Amino acid sequence: MFSLTVRDHMMIAHSFNGEIFGPAQDLHGATYVVDVTFEREALDGDDLIVDIGLASKVLSEVIAEFNMKNLDDLEVFAGRNTTTEFMAATVFDRMAAAIHQGRLGETGKGLCAMKVTLGESHIAWASYHGNL
């Protein structure tokens, strides 16, 4: 199995609901270093997993929905806690939709799985890994 990862980041504000979150119930924020790993079983005719330039461009477009925002203000997240793990799955869903729309080109259609990892600090990160 082949895989290729590209890295970008986003800077967001948010707060959490629930006693389990302690002081994180207050409005605070995070830098998420976003790693997206694209998986496929064989290389394409150019010896590529995916067009890395296109992959980076689409990732940048996807996270623009969240970057420099207060996630508490986004209707799409109403009733949810925008935890690191939840946001990893959210970025996964957006990237998967982009791939299915053909935004990663022909080669993107050969991808079989993807993993999104969000690093919230030097000591904690979360991932969502799924099939495409």
Added chain:
Amino acid sequence: MFSLTVRDHMMIAHSFNGEIFGPAQDLHGATYVVDVTFEREALDGDDLIVDIGLASKVLSEVIAEFNMKNLDDLEVFAGRNTTTEFMAATVFDRMAAAIHQGRLGETGKGLCAMKVTLGESHIAWASYHGNL
């Protein structure tokens, strides 16, 4: 599949038995940067994989058994080589026991797998990955 990783570290002395270890047969030591990855199939009602504060606290308690110790002096390791890979499995076993005892709370009971990685230097690390 969702996963969440927390990082801590421990500083230990030890020596190895067996010609294959060369100069590492003498008493020396290591800093192990310890990454524990918790896996579960769906988020809980708080949009969490596990309570990250609780996970960090339990990890710290688990590695306190080894931190600032000479592993050669611990009876539990008699007859074994406390290699990086062996210690990864050991931390896994201790963390798994803690989860089964409920020390990671109700959410901890929904975890399905775990991976423990011990980094011994900038150029070498070892992991143990298993089901819970």
Added chain:
Amino acid sequence: MFSLTVRDHMMIAHSFNGEIFGPAQDLHGATYVVDVTFEREALDGDDLIVDIGLASKVLSEVIAEFNMKNLDDLEVFAGRNTTTEFMAATVFDRMAAAIHQGRLGETGKGLCAMKVTLGESHIAWASYHGNL
């Protein structure tokens, strides 16, 4: 010259005033990985620059003023932009005050300079370096 660095982090929300900030004028946030470097010309009688346990504890106490907060709500920052570089100087000031109060112990009094670096992402960080 000797130096010792300890690392911690804080997660904050904030917004900026001024056209130069573009989309960062909106409420967003950051994880700041905080590195504090303590400098002294000679080691103390224990062969130490500073008590590392005490240094880590005081750093944690200092950044608790900001961690899990919306910096826009803190009166002490009224009229200022809490940029990464501004916050580096702020942490410097708090740590310097702690040292002068003796919170780093006797050894802390022998420190001659300090540098505070705040990492805001994998591609940007800012520092303040000054004498004590």
Added chain:
Amino acid sequence: MFSLTVRDHMMIAHSFNGEIFGPAQDLHGATYVVDVTFEREALDGDDLIVDIGLASKVLSEVIAEFNMKNLDDLEVFAGRNTTTEFMAATVFDRMAAAIHQGRLGETGKGLCAMKVTLGESHIAWASYHGNL
């Protein structure tokens, strides 16, 4: 499942064929930070996954075929694009052959899978993961 990773690097020149590569069609180069992960189901009698000294030595020998070279000049790559993902699979193949030849010793024969990751920058890396 146990795994052990060792890291080395190689510095190569190359160019790519195909419009998809844009400016990378011109002769340029890369530092590849090479991580090889060895997997096995149980530790051997010495509590090892593999002899780490031997693993590092064989990896160094394997990448010597490419290090400090212009990959465009190597006949073995004629008609292929030596992308990061392609080179990850190439290093995998060379390491797998070395293992099957017994160059990682008796313990090497117990390995069941391997993953090779080539880091091309702080924001991109590619892997090949396969059974042995």
Added chain:
Amino acid sequence: MFSLTVRDHMMIAHSFNGEIFGPAQDLHGATYVVDVTFEREALDGDDLIVDIGLASKVLSEVIAEFNMKNLDDLEVFAGRNTTTEFMAATVFDRMAAAIHQGRLGETGKGLCAMKVTLGESHIAWASYHGNL
């Protein structure tokens, strides 16, 4: 003293002249992770060292002269060895010229010094530090 660092990278081919270089006399290549540190004594009226967006844009423009190139083909380097340390000074010179031309805006004119670091691998990097 305040400082702010931004990171980018470039991928180049080159060869060296002189026996001291051994196998690096052959055509090979490198990824250079480029860190540019801007220094100033006091923050500007926006609480900034420099406009980070502008700094990143200018850095990207400066390294475009070298990125995806064979440095041996650039006339400007005739008779020189484009070592990591030499290229650090070269990027410094280009960035300094850009600052003096006002390409970092009004705030850029308040900078007093700069440091350029080029990382060539996980185990080697070189810098040039100078006044502006």
Added chain:
Amino acid sequence: MFSLTVRDHMMIAHSFNGEIFGPAQDLHGATYVVDVTFEREALDGDDLIVDIGLASKVLSEVIAEFNMKNLDDLEVFAGRNTTTEFMAATVFDRMAAAIHQGRLGETGKGLCAMKVTLGESHIAWASYHGNL
């Protein structure tokens, strides 16, 4: 000012004397990631700060005195605490002596200063910086 850094590591056991060390008074150990930074004002005739191959070889030889050892057993450290900062200065002294003996070649004689940093974990490191 130019600088070049090379990285290596050593794995040692030791214990400390003095109440300030708490549990570190017991025998434990550390991996020290060792960064040595060589400084000079101008490049030599080959556009080098120092011969990087020679620098790495001499560093490896210097730390062989400590690597895979219990520092408590070395007479040269009798009566001292082999703290991270103390060991940084010790490696500095050994490297400085090697340079003065000509072990870094002719180019090594043009070096004006050096900095040695020992990383003991992902959250703590210490340095010694001095003239040559």
